[in-house]
Structures are given as C-alpha cells and as structure tokens.
Amino acid sequence: MSKFEFTVLEGSPATLGATWDGSGTNFAIFSAHATKVELCLFDSRGRRETARIPLPEYTDEVWHGYLPEVRPGQLYGYRVHGPYDPANGHRFNPNKLVIDPYALELQGDIRWHDAVFGYRIGHSRDDLSFDRRDSAFVMPKCVVVDPAVTWGPDIRPNIPWAETIIYEAHVKGMTARHPDLPDNLRGNFGGLADPKVIDHLVKLGVTAIELMPTQAFFDDRYLIEKGLTNYWGYNTVGFFAPATRYISPGANVHEFKLMVRRLHEAGIEVILDVVYNHTAEGNQMGPTLSFRGIDNASYYILADDPRYYFDTTGCGNTVDLTHPRVLQMVMDSLRYWVEAxxxxxxxxxxxxxxxxxxDQFSPSATFLDAVRQDPVLSKVKMIAEPWDTGANGYQVGNFPPGWAEWNDQYRDTVRSYWKGDAAVLPALASRLMGTAERFDRRGRRPWASVNFVTAHDGFTLMDTVSYNDKHNDANKEDNRDGHSDNRSWNCGVEGPTDDPAVRDLRDQMRRAMMGTLLLSQGTPMILMGDEVGRTQGGNNNAYCQDNEMNWLKLDELDPRDAAFCEFLRGLIAMRRTRPLLSQPDFLHKGNKRGVDVCWLRPDGKEMSEEDWHNPEARTLGMLLRNKTASLLALFNSHYESVSFHLPQETHSAHWVRIADSHTGELHLRRAPAERHRRLDVPARGLIVLEDSAE
Known part of the structure; x- marks a missing residue:
C-alpha cells in the first residue's frame, strides 16, 4: 500500500456518511462496540488501497474525522476493529472492507470469493472461526459524492390518494427491449427517463410508477453459481445509494434524479419499493459486507443465543429498528430520497x-410513530406490504392512519370470483367497497386498500388465465419455490394455445378482472406488462430471471393484446372521469357526500341476507348513485349468461352501456341507450352502464 500524507482534522459526528462541503470531506460512522475505525482510500479504479487512516475522534458512539484533501469522486471503505465474538453477538473483522451504510454511490460489484466471509469457509467451527484474508479486492467501493444538482422547476404532481392509479414496474424490465431506445439507455434510469418510455405510461393513464428495488443490491452467490441473478433486488446492502446496474455507462447518481424530474413533468409520481426489514448479509453463515462488520449487535435483532439472528423475514436476519441509531439511519435514508x-x-x-x-406487532411501534410525526415523511405516500414470515406477521388493515396497504385479500377474492368459485359474493362486495371491515377505522379512507389482481410476486394477468399450476423449473429449485395457491384457471388448456375459443375466453377473463379492479373503491395497482399480455410462462416466482420472461415487450404485439391494452386504457379513463368510482369516504354505511351503493340481484331487487349466503350465487349488480349520476356494474361469473333487470328509478331510466368485458367494447363518450328493461350479461362477463341527469 502506497504511503500518502493526509491532513486529518477532528471533523463532526453530526452528519453520518461522507459529506463534501465544498472544501473537504467529513467522514462519520456509527459503531457502539468498535475499538477503532480505519478509513481506507482507493485509486480511481478501486483496485489499490492508497491510504489507511484511523478516524481520530469518537463522540456519542460515532467515529469521525475531516480530510481537507478529499474531493468528490474519491473511492473509500472502512475497516472496523473490535471483538470477534459471535457467541456474544460481535463479528468485527478488520480484514474485511465494509461499505459505509450512508454511502450515496457505489462503484463496482461484489466478486464472490470466500474472502468476503468473516469466518473460514469449510472450517469445522463454522462461523466461530476467523478469516484473515483481505476482502478489499472483491468488494465494491463507496464514492464521495457532490450532492448538488440543478433541478430547475421540478413540480411534484401531488396526486390525491383518491385519484391515484399505480403501475408497478421494474427499471430494467421496463426498458431492456424497448423498440425505440438506444442500447446505452436500455435497462437503466436513463432509459426510464426517456420520453418514449414515459409516453407509454401517459397514454395508459396511470398516475404513479412504483419501482421495484432501486437501492444498492447485489446478485447472491448461490444464484450466480446457478447462472441466475437477483433480478427483483430484494436484498439491499446500501440504503442511500442507487443500484449501480441501473446507472448508464458514464453517468452517476444524478441520472436517477433526471428520471424523477422527467416523470414529474409528465404528471407521474415516483414511488420506491424499499427493503428496510433485512439486509443482504443473511444469517450467521452470511458474508461480511457492511452492517455485520460495523456493529452486528446494534444493527440486527439477535436471538436469545446472540450467535444467531431473530428472523421474521425469511432472509436470515431482521434489522433492529428499536435501536435509535438504526432507526435514525432508516429515517435519514427515507428523507434523503424525498428531499434530495x-x-x-x-x-x-x-x-x-x-x-x-x-413476536408482537404494534401500530404504535417506534418506526411507525416516527414516520407519522416526521415533517417530511408524513407528507408523502407510504404503502405497507402488511405481512412477514414471523409469528403474528399477517397485519392487513392494522397499520396506522396515513398508511396504505397492499390488500392480498382483494387479489384472492377477485381471482376466485372470476374462476367461478362458490360462496364468494359477500367477499366480492367487500372488496368493491374498499374492504371496509379491515380499513374503516381511525379515520382511514378507502384509498388505504391498495387493490391488485397481480403483482411482481405471482402470476401475471395472462398467466392467471392460462395456467392452473406454477411452472418454475427455470429457477432451478425443482419447482418447489413460489406459491401453490394461485386462484388461477387455464380456461381449459394449460399454457399457450391456438384454440380461438380458449383465447377468446382468456381475453374475456382478463377484461373482467381489470374491469373489476377499476370499478373498486380503493387504490388500484396494475402490474407492468399486464396491459399487453406479458407472460412468464407460468413462472410465479420469477425473482431470478433477468431475461425476456420479465421484460416488457411493446413491439410486435399480438392483435388481441393490442386490443386489450386499448380496453384497459379505456377502463382507466372511465375511472378518472367518473368520481363515483374513487370516493374519498367509505360507502358501506352511507356517504355524507350523497353517494350510496345498492346491491341488486338479477331480478332487479335488492340482495337479501338469504341471497348473500347462497353459495351458488355468482351474479351481482352494483348500483352507485348520487344526485346527478348513476353507475351500474353487472357481474356474472356463471358459465352461462344471466338476464338482469335494469333499475328504472334513476335519473332518466336510459342506461348507456360504457364497458363490456365480453365484447371488449367501450363507449365512454357517446353510446346508444339501453331501451330494454332487461339485459343479458354473458357468461363470465362484466357490463358497466351509466345513467346521467345531463
């Protein structure tokens, strides 16, 4: 290692991370149990360590120092000294270069080697052994960043929750094979910032894009050894840095900010899927990448035997948000993404x-209370995936006011209904009304239920109507991974088919399920590619497939898929132009804004208790109305058509058919009125009608 002289001043513990102030850089890192922390500087390629500098001060459990000579672009990492005592929860090993938890940018990727583990791989004492090999040569390096950027007149769309329509997407999946992008923009933030990509979202009509993990993550060793990748990215190792794989060649962290600004200019909000529940370091047999080597006993919840981890995530560890410094890190990270x-x-x-x-979940937990009172975070959209793998982990409806939640009950009910299951009508009505039995409390609103039929985890919409069983062999886990309860139906043939009758039925089912989604109170979420028939070939756990199985295809669309995309656009336009479909209040107990709902059976009469409890009932009419307009949705999941009596006690008694899932027709502006008192709703069909006083 070359010897360079650096001036090292006391610096400040106030701001963690590497902070460039225009003159020099302050370095500060928390560790309650370390005995010494060394700052390691590297050359511009990250291959040679040019200096190793002990941080001179230790204040309030923060190690810190200020280097006037260090400028933006400097690569660095840390070596942290302390006891290697796994039996007592300590795993310090200064032979391992560790990533700064507050690093704003990383350079390079992990090259998997036994040296990144704090113990000797294959040793008879497992993780109780100690490895003395230097890991710097295979570790990514942190980058000192100048955070200044010219935003210009960036105006947040500030879409009200009640008007929000979410599109769940993947940075690479959205851009990797876009027909109009140059190669250097495919698969990265620059590609997603391109107007040609954003135009698809604008034409579709969604108001927010929810990006699957974009914070720094790496490909797991076991996946690389099988020739696979961590495509989804749910294994974070840096909560402030964007994933390097999504940064264009020659670009830097500011490319992410450009993407945000371009989406804002199009009126689209940006929501990040974030993973603060665990890190990429796994269980006691995992690598030493950052937190484990900095202060294992502080960053993680340890088991009663502190050699092991208390794990509610299924990923080997759980981040300890009850620790004040760990809570601070997560809060600082969230504010960074909002403010910077x-x-x-x-x-x-x-x-x-x-x-x-x-083992106990509480809506008044430290982190949830901290978010609620935070002057920055309390003003942005917060969405919970309200479950984990631990005891008492399923908490749908139990998050505090201000939070929305993924509603898997919505997915299961809608799929079950349209595949023709019995005894689903009461649950369907509940889902259409925002699942009020779980969310109508403490002043929460219908938007708290994020409704979805499909998400990244599970079948796509096309696969939901094409497969009865999962087909995950490409994941190389002998088809054991992924859920087996998919509530799907292949419409008579497993997988692709040229049978026009089966394909027609699948199209009808797709239109009916998306129609249900856009008719429901709550916040609708659409999975990337569902609008154009994206299939994963029956793989319902495509987390490791970085290939066309997961990539969005917009060119050379099957005419059926092109027609379905137009139908979905129409449904979204219907929702955005009919306030009855996105009410700010729950409707099940009446509505102070003069909106009510009436549930009808096919003869036009209101549903009785006996009707609701008839397990064979599969038809339902939903009548929404106020003083100026009425919407009537007729649902029929029977295998044969059903005749519905149309209500006559409305504004003009002239019903206009605006959407028909059987034919795929949409008439949002002008359409002939239904002059008949009865209307046949086709098998597995959904028809939406409108009556207006205008």
Missing part, C-alpha cells in the same frame, strides 16, 4: 417487521 431525489412515496417490503418488538 424528490421521490413521492415508498412501498415497504415485509412491513410488519418494521412494526415489531420481536
């Missing part, structure tokens, strides 16, 4: 783990 990067909200993976004190 202008994002509009977050979706929290396995969010129940964030509200835990070991």
């Amino acid at each position: 990067c202008h994002v509009d909200g977050f979706r929290f993976d396995l969010a129940s783990s964030l509200g835990r004190d070991r």
Whole structure:
C-alpha cells in the first residue's frame, strides 16, 4: 500500500456518511462496540488501497474525522476493529472492507470469493472461526459524492390518494427491449427517463410508477453459481445509494434524479419499493459486507443465543429498528430520497417487521410513530406490504392512519370470483367497497386498500388465465419455490394455445378482472406488462430471471393484446372521469357526500341476507348513485349468461352501456341507450352502464 500524507482534522459526528462541503470531506460512522475505525482510500479504479487512516475522534458512539484533501469522486471503505465474538453477538473483522451504510454511490460489484466471509469457509467451527484474508479486492467501493444538482422547476404532481392509479414496474424490465431506445439507455434510469418510455405510461393513464428495488443490491452467490441473478433486488446492502446496474455507462447518481424530474413533468409520481426489514448479509453463515462488520449487535435483532439472528423475514436476519441509531439511519435514508431525489412515496417490503418488538406487532411501534410525526415523511405516500414470515406477521388493515396497504385479500377474492368459485359474493362486495371491515377505522379512507389482481410476486394477468399450476423449473429449485395457491384457471388448456375459443375466453377473463379492479373503491395497482399480455410462462416466482420472461415487450404485439391494452386504457379513463368510482369516504354505511351503493340481484331487487349466503350465487349488480349520476356494474361469473333487470328509478331510466368485458367494447363518450328493461350479461362477463341527469 502506497504511503500518502493526509491532513486529518477532528471533523463532526453530526452528519453520518461522507459529506463534501465544498472544501473537504467529513467522514462519520456509527459503531457502539468498535475499538477503532480505519478509513481506507482507493485509486480511481478501486483496485489499490492508497491510504489507511484511523478516524481520530469518537463522540456519542460515532467515529469521525475531516480530510481537507478529499474531493468528490474519491473511492473509500472502512475497516472496523473490535471483538470477534459471535457467541456474544460481535463479528468485527478488520480484514474485511465494509461499505459505509450512508454511502450515496457505489462503484463496482461484489466478486464472490470466500474472502468476503468473516469466518473460514469449510472450517469445522463454522462461523466461530476467523478469516484473515483481505476482502478489499472483491468488494465494491463507496464514492464521495457532490450532492448538488440543478433541478430547475421540478413540480411534484401531488396526486390525491383518491385519484391515484399505480403501475408497478421494474427499471430494467421496463426498458431492456424497448423498440425505440438506444442500447446505452436500455435497462437503466436513463432509459426510464426517456420520453418514449414515459409516453407509454401517459397514454395508459396511470398516475404513479412504483419501482421495484432501486437501492444498492447485489446478485447472491448461490444464484450466480446457478447462472441466475437477483433480478427483483430484494436484498439491499446500501440504503442511500442507487443500484449501480441501473446507472448508464458514464453517468452517476444524478441520472436517477433526471428520471424523477422527467416523470414529474409528465404528471407521474415516483414511488420506491424499499427493503428496510433485512439486509443482504443473511444469517450467521452470511458474508461480511457492511452492517455485520460495523456493529452486528446494534444493527440486527439477535436471538436469545446472540450467535444467531431473530428472523421474521425469511432472509436470515431482521434489522433492529428499536435501536435509535438504526432507526435514525432508516429515517435519514427515507428523507434523503424525498428531499434530495424528490421521490413521492415508498412501498415497504415485509412491513410488519418494521412494526415489531420481536413476536408482537404494534401500530404504535417506534418506526411507525416516527414516520407519522416526521415533517417530511408524513407528507408523502407510504404503502405497507402488511405481512412477514414471523409469528403474528399477517397485519392487513392494522397499520396506522396515513398508511396504505397492499390488500392480498382483494387479489384472492377477485381471482376466485372470476374462476367461478362458490360462496364468494359477500367477499366480492367487500372488496368493491374498499374492504371496509379491515380499513374503516381511525379515520382511514378507502384509498388505504391498495387493490391488485397481480403483482411482481405471482402470476401475471395472462398467466392467471392460462395456467392452473406454477411452472418454475427455470429457477432451478425443482419447482418447489413460489406459491401453490394461485386462484388461477387455464380456461381449459394449460399454457399457450391456438384454440380461438380458449383465447377468446382468456381475453374475456382478463377484461373482467381489470374491469373489476377499476370499478373498486380503493387504490388500484396494475402490474407492468399486464396491459399487453406479458407472460412468464407460468413462472410465479420469477425473482431470478433477468431475461425476456420479465421484460416488457411493446413491439410486435399480438392483435388481441393490442386490443386489450386499448380496453384497459379505456377502463382507466372511465375511472378518472367518473368520481363515483374513487370516493374519498367509505360507502358501506352511507356517504355524507350523497353517494350510496345498492346491491341488486338479477331480478332487479335488492340482495337479501338469504341471497348473500347462497353459495351458488355468482351474479351481482352494483348500483352507485348520487344526485346527478348513476353507475351500474353487472357481474356474472356463471358459465352461462344471466338476464338482469335494469333499475328504472334513476335519473332518466336510459342506461348507456360504457364497458363490456365480453365484447371488449367501450363507449365512454357517446353510446346508444339501453331501451330494454332487461339485459343479458354473458357468461363470465362484466357490463358497466351509466345513467346521467345531463
């Protein structure tokens, strides 16, 4: 290692991370149990360590120092000294270069080697052994960043929750094979910032894009050894840095900010899918990348035997948000993405783990209370995935006011209904009304239920109507991974078919399920590619497939898929132009804005208790109305058509058919009125009618 002389001043513990102030850089890192922290500087390629500098001060459990000579672009990492005592929860090993938890940018990727583990791989004492090999040669390096950027007149769209329509997408999946992008923009933030990509979202009519993990993550060793990748990215190792794989060649962290600004200019909000419940370091047999080597006993919840981890995530460890410094890191990270990067909200993976004190979840947990009172975070959209793998982990409806939640009950009910299951009508009515039995409390609103039929985890919409069983062989886990309860129906043939009758039925089912989604109170979420028939070949856990199985295809669309995309655009336009479909209040107990709902059976009479409890009933009319307009949705999941009596006690008694899932027709502006008192709703069909006083 070359010897360079650096001036090292005391610096400040106030701001963690590497902070460039225009003159020099302050370095500060928290560790309550370390005995010494060394700052390691590297050459511009990250291959040679040019200096190793002990941080001179230790204040309030923060190690810090100021280097006037260090400028933006400097590569660095840390070596942290302390006891290697796994039996007592300590795993310090200064032979391992560790990533700064507050690093704003990383350079390079992990090259998997036994040296990144704090113990000797294959040793008879497993993780109780100690590895003395230097890991710097295979570790990514942190980058000192100048955070200044010219935003210009960036105006947040500030879409009200009641008007929000979310599109769940993947940065690479959205851009990797876009027909109009140059190669250097495919698969990265620059591609997603391109007007040609954004135009697809604008034409579709969504108001927010929810990006699957974009914070720094790496490909797991076991996946690389199988020739696979961590495509989804749910294994974070840097909560402030964007994933390097999504930064264009020659670009830097500011490319992410450009993407946000371009989406804002199009009126689209940016929501980040974030993973604060665990890290990429796994269990006691995992690598030493950052937190484990900095202060294992502080960053993670340890088991009763502190050699092991208390795990509610299924990923080997759980981040300890009850520790004040760890809580500070997560809060600082969230504020960074809002204030410095202008994002509009977050979706929290396995969010129940964030509200835990070991086995108990509480809506008043430290982290949830901190978010609620935070002057920055309380003003952006917060979405929970309200479950984890631990005891009492399923918490749908139990998050505090201000939060929205993924509603998997919505998915299961809608799929079950349209595949023809019995005894689903009461649940269907509940889902159409925002699942009020779970969310109508403490002043929460219908938008708290994020409704979806499909998400990244599970079948796509096309696969939901094409496969009865999962087909995950490409994941190389002998088809054991992924859920087996998919509530799907292949319409008579497993997988692709040229049978026109089966394909027609699948199209009808797709239109009916998306029609249901856009008719429901709550916040609708659409999965990337569902609008154009994207299929994963029956793989319902495509987390490791970085290929065309997961990439969006917009060119050479099958005419059926092109027609379905137009139908979905129409449904979204219907929702955005009919306020009855996105009410700010729950409707099940009446509505102070003069909106009510009436449930009808096919003869036009209101549903009785006996009707609701008839397990064979599969038809339902939903009548929404106020003083000026009425909407009537007729649902029929029977295998044969059903005749419905149309209500006559409305504004003009002239019903206009605006959407028909059987034919795929949409008439949002002008359409002939239904002059008949009865209307045949086709098998597995949904028809939407409108009556207006205008």
